[in-house]
Amino acid sequence: MRRLPVLALVTALALTACTPTATGGPTPAPGSSGPSTAPTGPAPGDVVATTTVVAGGGEVTIEVHPVVRTGEHAVLTLDLLPSADDLPVHDLFDTEIGVQTTPGGAVRLVDLPGGTVSSVALDADGDAVTTFEPSAQLPAQGLRVTSAYAAPQGDTIGLLLPGAYLPDIPVIDAVPDAGLDLGEVADAPVATLDSYTRELDGAVSTLTSTEQVVVTLGADVLFAVDSADLAPEALAAVDAAAAHLAGRAPGTVDVVGHTDDVADEAYNLDLSERRAEAVAAALAERIDMDDYPVRTSGRGEAEPLVPNDGDANRALNRRVTLTLTSEVVTEVPVEASGELPPFDDGPxxxxxxxxxxxxxxxxxxxxxxxxxxxxxxxxxxxxxxxxxxxxxxxxxxxxxxxxxxxxxxxxxxxxxxxxxxxxxxxxxxxxxxxxxxxxxxxxxxxxxxxxxxxxxxxxxxxxxxxxxxxxxxxxxxxxxxxxxxxxxxxxxxxxxxxx
The missing domain is CATH 2.60.40.1240 (Immunoglobulin-like)
Known part of the structure; x- marks a missing residue:
């Protein structure tokens, strides 16, 4: 059986509305359901959510069934029901994602509390483990799609589709319907979710993952030109950085200074080292140095974030980064303060x-x-x-x-x-x-x-x-x-x- 690459399945679900339902009963064929006979929870054939897709000039109704967990893997079942005969599907399945077609790019199982996302499983050739087959049009009677993923840990899981997020899809332990060979699974990707925020109008940028937090402080906010003395307005930025670090388990904080390529290399290296030391000294007044020992270094112009090809990019390269590798202890709330920056770029x-x-x-x-x-x-x-x-x-x-x-x-x-x-x-x-x-x-x-x-x-x-x-x-x-x-x-x- 020829298998559709994951991208085709991924882009098949450009959703325009999402309405969770609680209908019961098994679904022997796409679009049919009956009274529930499972008093303790949904059965594999039950429809637990529906949503509507705009596709090919028409609409497709998608019925979502419980995620069926079996061992290390799970099966997601979707029924696709067109509103018209011979509905074109090329615009559902044909898409480009940047410079690379990546399996599992849009239909995902999401564990927000756990901070992970699961993409569709792959076989040894890198194709999706799915029953979906390429077609010129969606059959008038509808189409059932089953796809394999890594097994979720909890009793519910979020389902992210293009255009809709369903937070509470039931996960049940059962035997999945025939038609999908889980023995073909060679890889069931599960990735860690990262978050990124910019505070104080860009003075503080924080990239957070399960393992690491990286706080980037804009040097133009911290220091005057060619200076390593912290400006008075820099203290709010250091306060924000300290709060993000304090939300992690103890560990060593690496404070690294960076510059643009203006001035000579030796001067930039020395300036970056002195700026890192100044930030570290201010940080020492805000966090427990026994739990968070600090080590400093400077990179000068050697590690630009972006090319030094203009004033805006050079400003991005003038920075001090604080990196702590450790587990999350508490999530630091995103602080919302100040005024919206001006915006004259569009409506x-x-x-x-x-x-x-x-x-x-x-x-x-x-x-x-x-x-x-x-x-x-x-x-x-x-x-x-x-x-x-x-x-x-x-x-x-x-x-x-x-x-x-x-x-x-x-x-x-x-x-x-x-x-x-x-x-x-x-x-x-x-x-x-x-x-x-x-x-x-x-x-x-x-x-x-x-x-x-x-x-x-x-x-x-x-x-x-x-x-x-x-x-x-x-x-x-x-x-x-x-x-x-x-x-x-x-x-x-x-x-x-x-x-």
């Missing part, structure tokens, strides 16, 4: 009302809400095509961009949803994880959200995109912003209610 409106964007065609972008789920924010972005065009060859390209904050030496999907959440002067980015490597060995990082916004949308249709962010506790509204990056149409949506 601005409230999230529920939206803004109009003129890209390859006219669109309206609305963010009706952000929902708190298990200590995170799930954000829905709705895009409506305002023209009457049918059979469009244009996807929603303006919401993407080179969004990744990880700098040189890393890759990310060029068409991923690129919006950040703002609260005051704090910016929060989607959770992400390493999904694989390029042929040249560069790490590829996927956001926990849309990896490909380029889908067909006819005039009058609405597509919904979803991404998951760290929570900003204590706020009732947030702002969503798309910055001025390559391939993007900048916009800002304020007053998005948090529910």
């Amino acid at each position: 601005t409106g409230t999230g529920p009302e939206g803004v109009e964007v003129e890209a390859t065609r006219p669109y309206r972008v609305v963010v009706p809400r952000a929902t708190r789920v298990e200590g995170h924010l799930v954000v829905e972005v709705q895009v409506t095509a305002l023209d009457q065009e049918k059979d469009s060859v244009f996807g929603v390209a303006f919401l993407n961009g080179l969004w990744s904050y990880r700098g040189e030496g890393n890759d990310s999907p060029k068409d991923a949803l690129a919006l950040s959440v703002l609260s005051g002067s704090t910016a929060v980015y989607p959770l992400d994880y390493q999904a694989g490597e390029t042929a040249g060995g560069r790490p590829v990082w996927f956001p926990l959200g849309e990896t490909d916004t380029l889908r067909r949308i006819d005039g009058g249709q609405t597509l919904t995109y979803v991404a998951i962010y760290p929570d900003v506790p204590g706020v009732d509204t947030v702002t969503l912003q798309l910055g001025s990056t390559l391939g993007a149409a900048p916009l800002r949506l304020t007053d998005v209610p948090v529910e």
Whole structure:
């Protein structure tokens, strides 16, 4: 049996609405269900959630069944039910994710409390372990898709599909339906989720994973030009850095200074060392040095974050990084303070009302809400095509961009949803994880959200995109912003209610 590459399954689910259901009974064929006969919980054939997909100019209903766990693996079953005969599916299955097609890029099992994401399992040839077969159109009677993953640990698991997040899909121990050979599984990827925030209008950037926290302090905020003396306004940045470190188990903190390439190499090396020592001295007044011993060093201009090819990039390279490798003890809440920075790059409106964007065609972008789920924010972005065009060859390209904050030496999907959440002067980015490597060995990082916004949308249709962010506790509204990056149409949506 020829197996569809994972990407085809991944992009088959561009969702525009999601409604959890509690219908009961086994489902012997796609679209049919009966009264429940399992008093203690759902059976493998039960439909536990439904959602609607805009695809090929029509709609597809997706019925979600419980995740069936068996040993080290689990099976996810989805029924795809078209609204019309011969519904084209090429726009569902054909997509590009950055420079690399990465298996498991969009249909994912998510454990938010555990901080992990599971991608579809692979066989020895690197193909998806799935029953999905390529087809020119979706059969009128519907199609059942079963796919293998690593076995979740709990009784429920989150299911992330393009355009929807279902937080409480039941996980049951049972014998999965025939049709999927779990013996073919050679790898069932489970990746750790990382989070990234920028506080104090970019003065403090924090990248957090299970094993490590890296806090980057902008040197231009900390020091005057050519100086290693901390400026008075630098203390708030050091306070924020100390709070992030204190949320970890004890360990050694590496404080490393970096410069741009202005001035000669020896001078830059000396300046970076003195700046690292100044930050370490201030840090020593804020954390217990017995638990968090500090060692300092300088790299000068030798390890730029980005190329030194302009004033903006040189500013990014002037920095001091604090790195602590240890387990998380407590999560440090994202602090929301200060005022929103000015924004003159594109249209601005409230999230529920939206803004109009003129890209390859006219669109309206609305963010009706952000929902708190298990200590995170799930954000829905709705895009409506305002023209009457049918059979469009244009996807929603303006919401993407080179969004990744990880700098040189890393890759990310060029068409991923690129919006950040703002609260005051704090910016929060989607959770992400390493999904694989390029042929040249560069790490590829996927956001926990849309990896490909380029889908067909006819005039009058609405597509919904979803991404998951760290929570900003204590706020009732947030702002969503798309910055001025390559391939993007900048916009800002304020007053998005948090529910």
